[in-house]
Amino acid sequence: MPRFTKPQSRLFFPVFSCAALLALGALYGGKDSLAATPAARSASATAKKEPAWKSSDYAPVKNQPSYKELAAVGKLMFFDPSLSASGKMACATCHSPDHAFGPPNNLQVQLGGRDGKLEGTRAVPSLRYLQTVPVFTEHFYDDDGDDSVDAGPTGGHNWDGRARNVHEQARIPLLAVNEMANASPAEVAAKLQKAAYAPQLRKLLGDEIFNNPDQLFKWGTLALEDYQDTPADFYPYSSKYDAFLRHQTQLTKQELHGLEVFNDEEKGNCASCHISAVTPEGIFPNFSDFGLLAIGVPRNMKLAINQNSKFNDMGACGPDRTDLKGRGEFCGLFRTPSLRNVATRKVFFHNGAFNDLEKVVHFYNERETNPGKWYAKDSHGKVIKYDDLPKQYVENINMEAPFNHKRGDKPPMTDAEIRDVVAFMKTLTDGYTDPIQQGGKIRTAKAQ
Ligand code: HEC
Ligand code: HEC
Known part of the structure; x- marks a missing residue:
């Protein structure tokens, strides 16, 4: 049995109150709302807290720079390859703005380092729709009136939730x-002192900081964080599905059926982790509850680190993440990614084990009914189920729908239903323009 039982619907986080306003604004927003950008920092999970720079870790600076000013420099930093040792790699090299700030290619992991030849160990995640990721907690309780349900470990940044926040x-x-x-x-x-935008940084932060490398570095990471909290770039809510939620467009029959299968607890049950519904408060879904779970993604034998048969990337229990080392119940757990813009990706899961979105859904469908299709075999030809997790931890693997079937059972979804789910996921790509709108007739949004 999995250690933590996830409730069927985890629809919202307490930090969403401001996001509610923005989604409502979108619903009632009239003709501009398809392109509407949610109110700036208000939707951030950090909104309720003091800004990080007010903590004692940050030296005070003369002109307290505004979020907007810092974000503007952060953007220049994000695209600046001179901040790398090779001089060739910027954040944007791996987190491509044309791919929802995910990987620009079909490499399972990217190459980096001083000579640009060292292989990474994990697939590059999209940086979109992370503004509501809560700080990592071992026991997450919903703010839905029922605080008796422990949703298990949730939140934190990276696939294993090890970074507390974006800076x-x-x-x-x-x-x-x-x-x-x-x-x-x-x-x-x-490098920041020599950057083209150094004068801007100096103006914002003052001369003092320029003599204190440690502080300059810290403020630099804050600027990067503020850029990544820019709604227009990082959470535009401009997909076809958003337009559909705003009653500005229709989904095709296939897309609608895909959404049904995605939500159906007897079929995909995808929405139990990848939240798809607008909350009663009108908050648009980010397609993840940011829970950490073990879903038994197959070992990716093509990764250099996996050539060592004794190595396992076990997510929350390590080895990259160290604070939960030795806590067996965290082994194999990775944070549920948002599925917004997932169709712009060419690699899937933390280890990039899949290159095809439809195949990912087949994996969900047949992990239990036909494990031989996904996992390696031992020397006797016996399938090693969950071949990327040492045996003693397999009880952590999630067994809820769509995984609640036995070997040889009929899988929960048909091939046609799987294609429909994929068609639905394609409606989650930002930058949708309704053909009717392009024709000049702008339909106004109806309030719900
Ligand atoms: C060589 C490719 C590469 C470069 C360059 C890179 N990243 Fe990443 N990024 C990754 C990978 C891989 C992960 C996932 C790491 C993990 O889970 O351990 C990641 C994770 C992240 C995350 C966490 C996302 C989440 O889902 O919580 C953020 C935020 C991020 N990167 C921002 C940046 C910023 C800012 C820069 C530039 C300073 C940068 N990255 C440069 C590859 C890269
Ligand atoms: C029990 C929770 C859960 C359910 C149910 C679930 N997922 Fe996931 N999903 C996850 C987790 C956790 C990951 C990351 C796993 C990893 O990389 O090890 C993930 C990853 C993915 C990815 C890869 C995204 C990326 O950026 O690499 C896709 C696509 C996906 N899920 C689609 C689906 C679909 C479609 C369904 C329904 C058929 C579904 N998921 C059901 C938890 C869930």
Whole structure:
């Protein structure tokens, strides 16, 4: 049995109150609302807290820079390859703005490092719709009136939830030997001092900080965070599905049926983790409850790290993440990704084990009914079920629908239903323009 039982519907987080306003605004927003951008920082999960720079970790700066000013410099940093040791790699190299800030190619993991040849160990996630990721907690309780249900570990950044927030997260790629490969924060600070936008930074942060590499680095990561909290770029809610929710367009018959199968607890049951519904408060869904779960993704034998048969990437219990080391119940758990813009990706799951979206849905459908299709075999030809997780942890693997079937059973979805689910997921790609709108007749949104 899985250690944590997930309730069927985890529709919203308490931090959503401001997001509710923005989604309502969108629903009632009239003709501009298809392109409407939600109110700035208000939808951020950090909105209710003091800004990070007010903590004692940050030296005070003369002109308290506004979120907007910092975000503008953060954007320049995000696209600046001179911040890497090779001089060739920016954040945007892996997190491509043309691919919802996910990987620009079909490589399962990207190459980085000083010479640009070192292989990463995990697939690059999209950076969109992360504004509501809660801080990691081992026991998450919904704010839906029933606080007796423990939804289990939830939140945090990266596939394993190990980074507390987006500015702490930025340290990792800037310093990782197989990513931007700077030797130290001081090396990054030296690059910031030479950057084309150094005068802007100096104006915002003052001369003092420029003599304090550690602080310059920290403020740099805050600027990156503020950029990644820019609604127009990072949570535009401009997909066909959003237009549908605003009653501005229709889904095709196939897309609608795909949505039904996606939601159906007897079929895909996808929405139990990848939330698809607008909440009663009018909050648009981000297609993840950000829970950490073990779904038994097959070992990716093509990854260099996996050539070592003793190595397992076990997500929350390590080895990359270290604070839950030795806590067996966390082994194999990875954070549920948002499915918004998923059709723009060419690699799927934390280890990039899949290159085809339809195949991913087949995996969900037949993981239990036909495990031989997905997992390696031992020397006697016996299927090693969940072949990327040491045996003693397989009880962590989630067994709820669509995984509640036995070997040889009929799978819960038909091939046609799987194609429909994929068609539905394609409606989650941002940047949708309704053909009717393009023809000049703008339909106004109806209030629900
Ligand atoms: C070499 C490719 C590469 C580069 C360059 C890179 N990243 Fe990433 N990024 C990744 C990978 C891979 C992950 C997932 C890491 C993990 O789960 O351990 C990730 C994860 C993230 C996450 C967490 C997303 C989530 O779902 O919680 C954020 C935020 C992020 N990167 C921002 C940045 C920023 C900002 C930069 C530039 C300073 C950057 N990245 C540079 C590959 C890259
Ligand atoms: C029990 C919770 C749960 C259910 C149910 C679930 N997922 Fe997931 N989904 C996850 C988790 C956790 C991951 C990440 C797993 C990993 O990488 O190890 C994931 C990853 C994915 C990915 C890869 C996205 C990416 O960016 O790489 C896709 C696509 C996906 N799910 C689609 C679906 C569909 C379609 C269904 C229904 C048939 C579904 N999921 C049901 C939890 C769930």
